[in-house]
Amino acid sequence: MNYPVLYSFRRCPYAIRARLALRASGIRVAIREVVLADKPAALRQVFARATVPVLVVNQTEVIGESLDIMLWALQQYDPQGWLPVDATLMAESRRLIAANDGEFKQALDRYKYADRFPEQPQAFYRVEAERFLALLEKRLVQSPYLLCERLTLADMAIFPFIRQFANVERDWFEQSPYPQLRRWLASLLRSPLFVSVMVKYVPWREGDPVVIC
Ligand SMILES: N[C@@H](CCC(=O)N[C@@H](CS)C(=O)NCC(=O)O)C(=O)O
Numbered sequence: 001m002n003y004p005v006l007y008s009f010r011r012c013p014y015a016i017r018a019r020l021a022l023r024a025s026g027i028r029v030a031i032r033e034v035v036l037a038d039k040p041a042a043l044r045q046v047f048a049r050a051t052v053p054v055l056v057v058n059q060t061e062v063i064g065e066s067l068d069i070m071l072w073a074l075q076q077y078d079p080q081g082w083l084p085v086d087a088t089l090m091a092e093s094r095r096l097i098a099a100n101d102g103e104f105k106q107a108l109d110r111y112k113y114a115d116r117f118p119e120q121p122q123a124f125y126r127v128e129a130e131r132f133l134a135l136l137e138k139r140l141v142q143s144p145y146l147l148c149e150r151l152t153l154a155d156m157a158i159f160p161f162i163r164q165f166a167n168v169e170r171d172w173f174e175q176s177p178y179p180q181l182r183r184w185l186a187s188l189l190r191s192p193l194f195v196s197v198m199v200k201y202v203p204w205r206e207g208d209p210v211v212i213c
Pocket residue numbers: 009012013014015036050051052053064065066067
């Protein structure tokens with residue numbers, strides 16, 4: 001069988017969101033774990049930017065954006081109803097995800113790698129990132145998940161990044177003024193789905209046997 005090929009990196013939040021959607025959709029892929037410092041030539045050949053995740057379908061269609069991989073999978077099979085049917089809710093999901101991938105991700109990178117951005121102290125970047133956390137907290141006071149009573153695309157696309165934020169200064173996060181965010185994150189991290197997509201694979205090399213996940 002000709003499985004789609006997923007270039008992935010276990011801890012990358014973009015790759016995690018792609019794996020979550022693929023797993024939720026039930027679409028199986030041949031996974032190729034990538035070492036970012038030593039990217040395989042095959043990845044560069046299919047996708048010059050060589051970021052992960054990248055999904056190659058039928059050896060020709062290349063999807064190099066994590067959100068597009070999520071949508072590609074869920075538009076085919078969405079047994080848990082992650083895609084909002086309502087157009088307004090879908091537009092709201094896209095806005096939230098864009099805020100995550102834009103302003104929040106930039107602040108997160110500076111907070112996580114503060115030594116590379118010595119213009120400001122680490123706490124400055126944390127405060128910048130907190131604007132997004134406060135927005136999520138407000139939503140999570142109103143409903144158990146970001147958009148509504150149920151888990152949807154926005155939760156799954158965003159929580160891998162909040163996980164990364166929480167891990168930068170775990171003690172700070174545990175006492176931060178975002179109790180609903182902590183509750184939400186903890187429940188998603190405990191979910192069998194998340195645990196199942198965090199299985200470790202040895203880095204892929206050309207010629208290795210296919211590993212289906
Ligand atoms: N917009 C892309 C971003 C993907 C991305 O930046 N992934 C990081 C890893 S978390 C990466 O591949 N960085 C390239 C590198 O480190 O060379 C997406 O949504 O998939």
